[in-house]
Amino acid sequence: MNQLMPSQLHDARSNGRTLVFSAIRRNAPVARVDIAKITNLSPATVTSITAELLTAGLIEEVAVENSGVAGKRGRPRVDLKIRGAAHIVVGIKLSDNSATYSFLDFEGKKIAGYVHPSAQETYCLPELMTFLTDGYSAALTDAGLEESSISGMGLGLPGVVDAEAGIVLWSPVLIEKNQPLQQKLADTFSIPVFIDNDANLVAVAEKHIGLGKNAQNFVVITVEQGVGLGIVINGKIYRGTKGCGAELGHTKVQLDGALCRCGQRGCLEAYVGDYALLREAGTAMGPLEGANPQEQMQALLAAAKKGNTVAQSIIRRAGRMFSMGLANVVNIFAPELIILSGERLQDSFLYGDEVINDMKKYAVQSGDLMPEVKIHSWDNQMWSIGAATFAIDGIIDIALAKIR
Amino acid sequence: MNQLMPSQLHDARSNGRTLVFSAIRRNAPVARVDIAKITNLSPATVTSITAELLTAGLIEEVAVENSGVAGKRGRPRVDLKIRGAAHIVVGIKLSDNSATYSFLDFEGKKIAGYVHPSAQETYCLPELMTFLTDGYSAALTDAGLEESSISGMGLGLPGVVDAEAGIVLWSPVLIEKNQPLQQKLADTFSIPVFIDNDANLVAVAEKHIGLGKNAQNFVVITVEQGVGLGIVINGKIYRGTKGCGAELGHTKVQLDGALCRCGQRGCLEAYVGDYALLREAGTAMGPLEGANPQEQMQALLAAAKKGNTVAQSIIRRAGRMFSMGLANVVNIFAPELIILSGERLQDSFLYGDEVINDMKKYAVQSGDLMPEVKIHSWDNQMWSIGAATFAIDGIIDIALAKIR
DNA sequence: AATGTTTAATTTGACTAGTAAATTAAAAAC
DNA sequence: GTTTTTAATTTACTAGTCAAATTAAACATT
Structure with missing residues (x-):
C-alpha cells in the first residue's frame, strides 16, 4: 500500500517563481534541466519562469564551461545565476x-x-x-x-x-x-x-550563503557577549510567538544556580559568559592580568594551558555547562545540523572536541540521529x-x- | 511604506480543498460565507469546492437555527459540517x-x-x-x-x-x-x-479536537510514565530530523545529577518521574504504604498534605525541576500556548499553581509574551x-x- | 399582498499557473 | 553528412481561482 503522509503532501508548494529563484540562489550556477529536477516543476514551466526573471534582470545566463569535453553530447546546458548587479x-x-x-x-x-x-x-x-x-x-x-x-x-x-x-x-x-x-x-x-x-x-x-545551505532544520548558536540561538525549521527562520526569537542564553542549567546579569539564577550565560568565568577566576585566582575583560580572558585561558588546575577547572565546568545547554536543544529539536558560529573560535574553549563530545553524550538521540556539528568561523562582519x-x-x- | 515580510507572503497557500475542509473541521458548523472569510478564498471558489465535498460525501449541510429571528434579514446561511458517517x-x-x-x-x-x-x-x-x-x-x-x-x-x-x-x-x-x-x-x-x-x-x-484548535504554535506536555513533548509549529506537528520527536523527559536539568532510567544523569525524568520521587522517599522516609508505585505515590502525596516536611520537600523539588524544564521550553520556543495534558491531573503535584508560577519566573519572556498555560484533563483514552x-x-x- | 432590502449562494466568463507532448536547438559520434 | 543525444522551447490543454453579475431566500415596509 503506497501511502501518503498526512502532512508532506500539500505543502512545499510555494510559488513557482519563488521556487525557481531560490533554487538558482542555492545551486548557482545551475542549468534549467536541473532546476526542473530540484523544484519538481516541468521544464516548460522553468523555461517560462526563467524567461521572466531574465527580462526582469534578476538572473543572468553564464557561459557553461564543459563545451568540448568528450562524452558530453547533446545540446549544451546554459547555466543561470543570480544577477549580482x-x-x-x-x-x-x-x-x-x-x-x-x-x-x-x-x-x-x-x-x-x-x-x-x-x-x-x-x-x-x-x-x-x-x-x-x-x-x-x-x-x-x-x-x-x-x-x-x-x-x-x-x-x-x-x-x-x-x-x-x-x-x-x-x-x-x-x-x-x-x-x-x-x-x-x-x-x-x-x-x-x-x-x-x-x-x-x-x-x-548560514541558510543562504553559509553552512546551512542544504539543510532544512538546523540551529545556529552564537557566542558573543551573550549566547544566541537561531532556529531554522522547514527552511524558514522560526521566530516563535509575536516574532520574538529563542533565548538560549537564559535557559536554566542549574536550579538556584549562579547569578546572571538578567537577575535570575542558573542561566546558561551565567556559566559560559566571559564575565561569569572572570568572576570565578577572581574568587579563586586573585586578580588576572589585563586591562579589559578580553585580555583577562586571554590570561585565564593561558593559565589553563600552562597547567593551572584552578583555571582548568573553571573552564572545564563552563564547557560542560555549554554541552548541557546544547544537548537540551538537541533533545527538544532534533535538528539535522548544529552550526556553532562565531568570530573568536580559535581561542574559544567552548568549541573544543571535549565540549562537542559531552554534548553528544548528554543528548539522548542515538548514533545516526545525532545532528552533525559544524563550526563556522566568520570574520567580525x-x-x-x-x-x-x-x-x-x-x-x-x-x-x-x-x-x- | 507598506512592506511585506520575507516569508509570510507565499506560504499558507496550501490546497484549496484542504483549506476549505480544515476550515469546516475547525469551525463547524459554519456557513460558506464564513469559510470564504476564514480561508481568504472567494465565495465562488468556496461554493465549487464545497459542492465537490458534498458529492464526495465528506461534508453535509445542517439546518441553520436562527430562522425566524428578528433582525436577521437576507437569505439564510446554510451551515456545513464534517459528515461523521x-x-x-x-x-x-x-x-x-x-x-x-x-x-x-x-x-x-x-x-x-x-x-x-x-x-x-x-x-x-x-x-x-x-x-x-x-x-x-x-x-x-x-x-x-x-x-x-x-x-x-x-x-x-x-x-x-x-x-x-x-x-x-x-x-x-x-x-x-x-x-x-x-x-x-x-x-x-x-x-x-x-x-x-x-x-x-x-x-x-489537542490541535484538532482539543485546546489547541485555534493556536498555530504550541507545545503539549504529557506526564505519564515519562515526560512527553509534542510540538506544533505553524499548525503542524514538528517532528525534527527523520521524523523523531522531541524528548523533554531527557533534557538535562542538573549537571551530574540524579541517575535516570536511561542511564544518564540529571534528566528531568529522574526528578519528576514517579520512580524518582519514590526513590527519594525510600531514602528518607522508609518504606511507604502501598502495593504498587501508584499507591505508594498516593501515600507520599497524602503525607505531604498532612504536613510531613520530608515528603513536602521531595515534592517541592520535583515541582521546581519541572518548572525549570518547562521554562526552558518556553525560552527556546516561545510558544503561544502550553497545554499540560494528562489523566492524573487532580492528584498531580506537577500542575499546581506554584509550579506554573515558578515556570513563569524562570522564563525570560516578559509579561504579555508569556505563553498561556492550559491544563487539560482527558480521560484515560x-x-x-x-x-x-x-x-x-x-x-x-x-x-x-x-x-x- | 406587493414591493423593496438585505444577505447568501451560485453562475458566468476570464485569467493564471502549470503540464504533457511535440518540436526545435546545439552539440558530439559515427 | 547523417545520426544520436541532451537541453530548451513551443503548443495546446487542464485545473484552480476570482470578479462581477445573477439568482435565492429570507425579513421590512407600505
Whole structure:
C-alpha cells in the first residue's frame, strides 16, 4: 500500500517563481534541466519562469564551461545565476560599542564593509536614529556608493525583536521599549527596511550563503557577549510567538544556580559568559592580568594551558555547562545540523572536541540521529552580513511580487 | 511604506480543498460565507469546492437555527459540517501493560473504546502483531463494528518513531529496533495505517479536537510514565530530523545529577518521574504504604498534605525541576500556548499553581509574551483518541486527493 | 399582498499557473 | 553528412481561482 503522509503532501508548494529563484540562489550556477529536477516543476514551466526573471534582470545566463569535453553530447546546458548587479543592499549590526555596516550585491557577495564606532552603549530613539544615519553616510562614502544605489536595508540588534511587525520590544542598546524602528528607518531612508534579532540574522546568513545551505532544520548558536540561538525549521527562520526569537542564553542549567546579569539564577550565560568565568577566576585566582575583560580572558585561558588546575577547572565546568545547554536543544529539536558560529573560535574553549563530545553524550538521540556539528568561523562582519542577507530576502520577495 | 515580510507572503497557500475542509473541521458548523472569510478564498471558489465535498460525501449541510429571528434579514446561511458517517477510524495506544482502542467517526466523535490488557511488557515483533490483531478483533466485537467499516488506523507508542517512514526506531515496548510497523499493520489489515510517537499524537488531538484548535504554535506536555513533548509549529506537528520527536523527559536539568532510567544523569525524568520521587522517599522516609508505585505515590502525596516536611520537600523539588524544564521550553520556543495534558491531573503535584508560577519566573519572556498555560484533563483514552485523530488526518488527505 | 432590502449562494466568463507532448536547438559520434 | 543525444522551447490543454453579475431566500415596509 503506497501511502501518503498526512502532512508532506500539500505543502512545499510555494510559488513557482519563488521556487525557481531560490533554487538558482542555492545551486548557482545551475542549468534549467536541473532546476526542473530540484523544484519538481516541468521544464516548460522553468523555461517560462526563467524567461521572466531574465527580462526582469534578476538572473543572468553564464557561459557553461564543459563545451568540448568528450562524452558530453547533446545540446549544451546554459547555466543561470543570480544577477549580482541587480540590487545592492546594506546590512547593519548594532552592538553596544559600534555599528557594523556591510554592503552585499544581489548574489550575496560582499562589496564593502565599514565599522562606525560609538562612545555610548545605550541610546534613546532619536540618538539611535542620528547614530545610524551618520554611520550610514560614512559607510556609503567609505564604500564609494551612492545612497540611491541601495535597494534595501537590514538591521540586526540584540534583544527581543518582533520582526514581522518591525518593532523592537526590548533591546539592551535601546532605552525605550516597543519602538517601531523598522518604520522609522524606512521613512528616513525611503527604502524597504527589515529588522530582526541579531542571532536570527546569523541563521539567515548560514541558510543562504553559509553552512546551512542544504539543510532544512538546523540551529545556529552564537557566542558573543551573550549566547544566541537561531532556529531554522522547514527552511524558514522560526521566530516563535509575536516574532520574538529563542533565548538560549537564559535557559536554566542549574536550579538556584549562579547569578546572571538578567537577575535570575542558573542561566546558561551565567556559566559560559566571559564575565561569569572572570568572576570565578577572581574568587579563586586573585586578580588576572589585563586591562579589559578580553585580555583577562586571554590570561585565564593561558593559565589553563600552562597547567593551572584552578583555571582548568573553571573552564572545564563552563564547557560542560555549554554541552548541557546544547544537548537540551538537541533533545527538544532534533535538528539535522548544529552550526556553532562565531568570530573568536580559535581561542574559544567552548568549541573544543571535549565540549562537542559531552554534548553528544548528554543528548539522548542515538548514533545516526545525532545532528552533525559544524563550526563556522566568520570574520567580525558576520552579523552585518546576516542583516544584509535578510534584506536580500526581503528585496527578493518584493521583486518577485512585482513580476506579473 | 507598506512592506511585506520575507516569508509570510507565499506560504499558507496550501490546497484549496484542504483549506476549505480544515476550515469546516475547525469551525463547524459554519456557513460558506464564513469559510470564504476564514480561508481568504472567494465565495465562488468556496461554493465549487464545497459542492465537490458534498458529492464526495465528506461534508453535509445542517439546518441553520436562527430562522425566524428578528433582525436577521437576507437569505439564510446554510451551515456545513464534517459528515461523521463518512468514515470510522480506530486509534490504538500501546503501553507497557495494555493496548487501548478508540473508534472515532469522521467528525472526531468517539463511538466506542476498549482496553485490551496484556501480561507482558515488551514484545518481539510477531508477538506484538498477534497482540494487536487479537485486541483489534476484541475491540471491534465489543464496539459492535464490522472490520470492513473501518477506514484507517492510527497507532501511538512510546519511544522514537519515524512517522514519515512508518518505522519504529526504538521503543521500550518493542524488543527489536528499526521495525517497519506501519507497513506490517497496513498489510495485515489492508487499510491505511499511521504510526507516531504517543506524545505527538496527543498534540494532534489537542490541535484538532482539543485546546489547541485555534493556536498555530504550541507545545503539549504529557506526564505519564515519562515526560512527553509534542510540538506544533505553524499548525503542524514538528517532528525534527527523520521524523523523531522531541524528548523533554531527557533534557538535562542538573549537571551530574540524579541517575535516570536511561542511564544518564540529571534528566528531568529522574526528578519528576514517579520512580524518582519514590526513590527519594525510600531514602528518607522508609518504606511507604502501598502495593504498587501508584499507591505508594498516593501515600507520599497524602503525607505531604498532612504536613510531613520530608515528603513536602521531595515534592517541592520535583515541582521546581519541572518548572525549570518547562521554562526552558518556553525560552527556546516561545510558544503561544502550553497545554499540560494528562489523566492524573487532580492528584498531580506537577500542575499546581506554584509550579506554573515558578515556570513563569524562570522564563525570560516578559509579561504579555508569556505563553498561556492550559491544563487539560482527558480521560484515560486520551492517547488512543490522539492516535485516531492522526488517522483521520491521514484519511482526509487520501480522500481529498481522490477528488479530481 | 406587493414591493423593496438585505444577505447568501451560485453562475458566468476570464485569467493564471502549470503540464504533457511535440518540436526545435546545439552539440558530439559515427 | 547523417545520426544520436541532451537541453530548451513551443503548443495546446487542464485545473484552480476570482470578479462581477445573477439568482435565492429570507425579513421590512407600505
